[in-house]
Amino acid sequence: METSRKLKPDRSISGPMQPVIVLTVFGLSYFIFGRITALYILSGFYLIYLLASLYLFARVKNFYYLLPGIFQLLTAVFLLINPKGPLSIDPQVFKGFVIVYVCSIFMAIYSLISKKLKWRGREILELAAQNVQVNPESYTERPRPAGKIDVSRNELFGFARYYKLNLLGITKREHNKVIFLPVRMNQFENFLFNPGFNYRDKTHITFDFDGNVSTFISKKDYLEYKEDLSFDHLSKSLGDLYLDFFHLYQKGEEVRIMDQLNEVRIHIFA
Amino acid sequence: MKFVFTYLPEAMMNFKDARKICNFLSKEYAESFFRLLKAYQNISASEAASRLNVHIQTAQDFLETMTEYQIVEKEEVTESKRPYYRYSLKTDKISVEIDLEKSLIHDLNVSPEGFQIRELKNSGAKFSLARNGSYFSNISIWVGEGRAVKERKINLTDTQGMFLYNLPFPDSLPESVDEIIKRADINPKHKSEIMDIVMELIQLSVIEKVI
Numbered sequence: 001m002e003t004s005r006k007l008k009p010d011r012s013i014s015g016p017m018q019p020v021i022v023l024t025v026f027g028l029s030y031f032i033f034g035r036i037t038a039l040y041i042l043s044g045f046y047l048i049y050l051l052a053s054l055y056l057f058a059r060v061k062n063f064y065y066l067l068p069g070i071f072q073l074l075t076a077v078f079l080l081i082n083p084k085g086p087l088s089i090d091p092q093v094f095k096g097f098v099i100v101y102v103c104s105i106f107m108a109i110y111s112l113i114s115k116k117l118k119w120r121g122r123e124i125l126e127l128a129a130q131n132v133q134v135n136p137e138s139y140t141e142r143p144r145p146a147g148k149i150d151v152s153r154n155e156l157f158g159f160a161r162y163y164k165l166n167l168l169g170i171t172k173r174e175h176n177k178v179i180f181l182p183v184r185m186n187q188f189e190n191f192l193f194n195p196g197f198n199y200r201d202k203t204h205i206t207f208d209f210d211g212n213v214s215t216f217i218s219k220k221d222y223l224e225y226k227e228d229l230s231f232d233h234l235s236k237s238l239g240d241l242y243l244d245f246f247h248l249y250q251k252g253e254e255v256r257i258m259d260q261l262n263e264v265r266i267h268i269f270a
Numbered sequence: 271m272k273f274v275f276t277y278l279p280e281a282m283m284n285f286k287d288a289r290k291i292c293n294f295l296s297k298e299y300a301e302s303f304f305r306l307l308k309a310y311q312n313i314s315a316s317e318a319a320s321r322l323n324v325h326i327q328t329a330q331d332f333l334e335t336m337t338e339y340q341i342v343e344k345e346e347v348t349e350s351k352r353p354y355y356r357y358s359l360k361t362d363k364i365s366v367e368i369d370l371e372k373s374l375i376h377d378l379n380v381s382p383e384g385f386q387i388r389e390l391k392n393s394g395a396k397f398s399l400a401r402n403g404s405y406f407s408n409i410s411i412w413v414g415e416g417r418a419v420k421e422r423k424i425n426l427t428d429t430q431g432m433f434l435y436n437l438p439f440p441d442s443l444p445e446s447v448d449e450i451i452k453r454a455d456i457n458p459k460h461k462s463e464i465m466d467i468v469m470e471l472i473q474l475s476v477i478e479k480v481i
Contacts, residue, residue: 138441140389142397142406145436176402206403214404232442 012186135230146239386444405431
């Protein structure tokens, strides 16, 4: 899809900063406490990442989160059993371990470059903004009704599972509705790990059990666009996009949803 | 609904007029004035003031107001001095009748088909969703300027909340109240309460009226 980008480029450094912080801590502990302690600390970091991966897997049930999880586990072990590490094992066993470890590295890389672990919020916001014209001072902080559909609870829950599983975003179930939040790569830590997270001031699309659909675009997300887009048109477009997604899901053509998202061609870390 | 308050001949009043006349009728001296007017063929404001021991301005205001509402009539006389007015009672009965159906509800229905509405750009209003999330429960507006600015919160009925939930956005095409009511699937019998909040929000610069 040849599109001009409507969103500002993602200049978030939270992703690249993580390895930088880990390596800095490792370097400092190496100089202060020595190699062995530093390896334990680094191994500890990878175990924390492993817990994070398992938590994400538990939340969204996306099995691809197990691939980096395996890599993180093996890295933690590798740091401890390598020849310069604190624990010694049989060299033959270590060689076999290295083969498994290298495989895990490739699997983790595959999960990244295949976009299996890419949160698709950015693609969703880009798709919603296609064909939306500029209209300054049109933002208003209230939801917009997007239409009414025939939907059963089971269909809605199924769509919610699909939505989470494919990392379009996260969902929240309330007593008479399901809320869908698109999540961008630079947001998922906050959305999933922040215990005080409140969806109400975030962009979300609501499907209630009567089939009423409404959209809410947060001011923060609206300002992520390069220009002041027509807010009414943008909200309608976002609602239409989710209705399209839902109808594709109903027809069993979920693959078309991913096709649309992949056509936007946004790099894996954005 | 028809609410009979008290009686004045030939008068079907709006609320503002009724408030004004009832304000005068509630004064302690009102009955004495009417007793004088009944007893005298006509009387000047100064004569009435001196007789009732009230200020001349008080007497003049009372008589002028009664004249305005055709309870009293006045006649200009000269009598070899500068002209002045003499007042005489015009009626034996006073009634104030307020037809709430017409005088109040009618105001709210000011040609709803005659204008269209949408949210005003940069209104600054904050709409709060009700617990079930399908309509608004209240709206907060900042009124005043500078240090005098303060928050005004208006609690909404379910119907008003549903109506405002469907109010066109600032950059969308305006719609008439009837169109929004229909789109929001609201029972038209609630139109008067919707018009009430619409007119209030127009006053508060939250809703834009497009003619």
